[in-house]
Amino acid sequence: MRQTIPFLAVRWAALLIGVLQLPAAPARAQRLIQKVETVPAGEQWLSPGDALQVRLTGTPGGRAAFLGGRPLTELAPALAAGRRGVYQGTYIVQPTDTLGGATGRPLWLHLRLPDGRRDSLPTPAAVRLLSPNQPLLAVTRTTLAHLNYGLGDDRLGGAKLGYLDSLVVLHVVGRVGGQYRVRLAEGHYAWLPLERARLLPPGGFVPASLTGSWSVQGDSLADYVRVPLSQRLPYRSQMLENPTRLVIDVFGATSNTNWITQRPGLRALGAVYYEQPQADIFRLVLPLRHRQSWGYHLGYEQNTLVVRVARPPARLQLRGLRVALDAGHGGSNVGAVGASGAREKDLTLAIVRQLQQELERRGATVVLTRTGDEGPDMAQRVALLQRQRPALLVSVHVNSAGSAAARGTSAFYRYVAFRPLAAALYGQMQQTGLPGWGLVGNFNFALNGPTDYPNALVETAFISNPEDEKILTDPARQQQMARRMADGIHDFLKSGRAKGVRGWLGRQPAEQ
Numbered sequence: 001m002r003q004t005i006p007f008l009a010v011r012w013a014a015l016l017i018g019v020l021q022l023p024a025a026p027a028r029a030q031r032l033i034q035k036v037e038t039v040p041a042g043e044q045w046l047s048p049g050d051a052l053q054v055r056l057t058g059t060p061g062g063r064a065a066f067l068g069g070r071p072l073t074e075l076a077p078a079l080a081a082g083r084r085g086v087y088q089g090t091y092i093v094q095p096t097d098t099l100g101g102a103t104g105r106p107l108w109l110h111l112r113l114p115d116g117r118r119d120s121l122p123t124p125a126a127v128r129l130l131s132p133n134q135p136l137l138a139v140t141r142t143t144l145a146h147l148n149y150g151l152g153d154d155r156l157g158g159a160k161l162g163y164l165d166s167l168v169v170l171h172v173v174g175r176v177g178g179q180y181r182v183r184l185a186e187g188h189y190a191w192l193p194l195e196r197a198r199l200l201p202p203g204g205f206v207p208a209s210l211t212g213s214w215s216v217q218g219d220s221l222a223d224y225v226r227v228p229l230s231q232r233l234p235y236r237s238q239m240l241e242n243p244t245r246l247v248i249d250v251f252g253a254t255s256n257t258n259w260i261t262q263r264p265g266l267r268a269l270g271a272v273y274y275e276q277p278q279a280d281i282f283r284l285v286l287p288l289r290h291r292q293s294w295g296y297h298l299g300y301e302q303n304t305l306v307v308r309v310a311r312p313p314a315r316l317q318l319r320g321l322r323v324a325l326d327a328g329h330g331g332s333n334v335g336a337v338g339a340s341g342a343r344e345k346d347l348t349l350a351i352v353r354q355l356q357q358e359l360e361r362r363g364a365t366v367v368l369t370r371t372g373d374e375g376p377d378m379a380q381r382v383a384l385l386q387r388q389r390p391a392l393l394v395s396v397h398v399n400s401a402g403s404a405a406a407r408g409t410s411a412f413y414r415y416v417a418f419r420p421l422a423a424a425l426y427g428q429m430q431q432t433g434l435p436g437w438g439l440v441g442n443f444n445f446a447l448n449g450p451t452d453y454p455n456a457l458v459e460t461a462f463i464s465n466p467e468d469e470k471i472l473t474d475p476a477r478q479q480q481m482a483r484r485m486a487d488g489i490h491d492f493l494k495s496g497r498a499k500g501v502r503g504w505l506g507r508q509p510a511e512q
């Protein structure tokens with residue numbers, strides 16, 4: 001049972017009037033408040049049920065308040081990194097609260113000392129409360145709009161839940177700084193960078209659709225699943241193992257799929273079906289016939305969700321294989337620089353050129369993301385690769401660490417289904433005599449993000465280590481590394497051949 005606490009009933013408007021009645025704030029020198037902030041910092045949009053958290057740093061021993069007298073609690077120094085005078089407060093937004101209308105406004109925090117002195121300061125950024133009665137909608141602006149799990153960040157960006165096509169409609173229920181919080185389905189939320197979406201005019205409904213009946217078919221290049229919807233809804237996809245399958249959740253979708261027509265010509269897809277794990281999540285389950293997933297592309301044709309499933313190459317050999325190579329950095333993006341002045345962008349291009357020659361010598365066709373000292377950005381590289389539809393991608397970089405002690409070779413992948421390619425490259429790179437630094441999964445690198453083809457990143461060696469730098473700058477060693485990477489791709493293909501029915505071309509147990 002909920003208790004009624006009088007100050008909770010205070011309306012935000014009344015509080016703003018209270019602020020206007022305060023005496024003029026003391027001059028800067030006499031300030032009792034050093035800093036006020038929302039936690040997390042930055043402009044915030046909140047919906048009913050969300051927690052508004054504030055922090056005030058100022059003179060200890062006072063009474064701090066916000067929202068018309070709602071108290072903040074002064075933290076014990078042990079909870080505030082030894083500091084006194086840090087006050088924190090939380091307020092759960094109620095459906096009837098309003099603040100600052102459509103744009104929001106800064107939030108005032110107040111501090112009063114026992115001797116009667118007082119001070120007030122607004123938060124640096126605005127706080128806006130969203131009305132559940134007028135859903136705020138946005139559409140994605142690019143074909144590589146990514147959803148983040150949370151507000152985390154590092155040099156590669158926050159951890160990503162996945163990528164969306166353009167013009168996907170999303171329900172915005174909040175914002176912190178540069179990201180919208182979107183509600184995907186009951187209990188499912190994600191974050192979307194502001195620049196990846198455009199807000200729609202008011203009046204729309206929360207995105208939802210019934211699903212139509214599927215068409216499942218193959219053409220000369222790939223297998224396809226098509227699911228008609230009434231609008232472009234957000235989705236999340238995963239490649240799962242044992243048995244190998246794609247699982248795609250469409251948020252806001254409810255089944256009216258009454259048949260799944262499977263036409264002739266399918267070569268990658270097994271017995272596809274769907275589940276409805278909750279009322280507003282429609283799940284496609286797409287078992288694959290082969291143990292190794294060769295990737296898939298997810299997007300819309302009008303309002304029909306299309307899953308294009310790649311097939312294994314006709315022959316598991318380098319001859320005839322279309323291989324994409326990416327030389328890291330380029331142009332004004334120099335990358336890491338060694339003690340000798342060697343630059344990553346030059347080394348990656350030199351090694352990739354050697355690798356290209358080696359692969360072409362073995363009969364492969366090579367696609368490059370750059371052929372000289374150009375610096376295409378990640379989105380341009382991904383767009384080019386998705387257009388070129390290679391069988392697989394290897395991105396080549398040079399590692400660098402704060403300590404000169406770190407050395408050795410490493411390989412990176414994002415999806416566990418693509419681990420075998422990274423592992424094969426890593427194994428061969430160690431045959432050059434470089435020590436193994438590690439095999440890294442779930443790597444949040446832009447070129448490991450696409451699901452279209454197996455991909456791996458090779459951090460050849462550490463330019464920040466003198467011994468490794470000598471190897472990286474030696475043309476003979478560059479050629480050796482290139483040969484070993486070609487061997488790695490060969491091993492990746494061969495392991496599929498060697499295992500017979502258990503190999504990648506072999507049928508899954510359920511298919512035998």
Ligand SMILES: [Zn+2]
Pocket residue numbers: 328329335336344397398
């Ligand atoms: Zn790099």
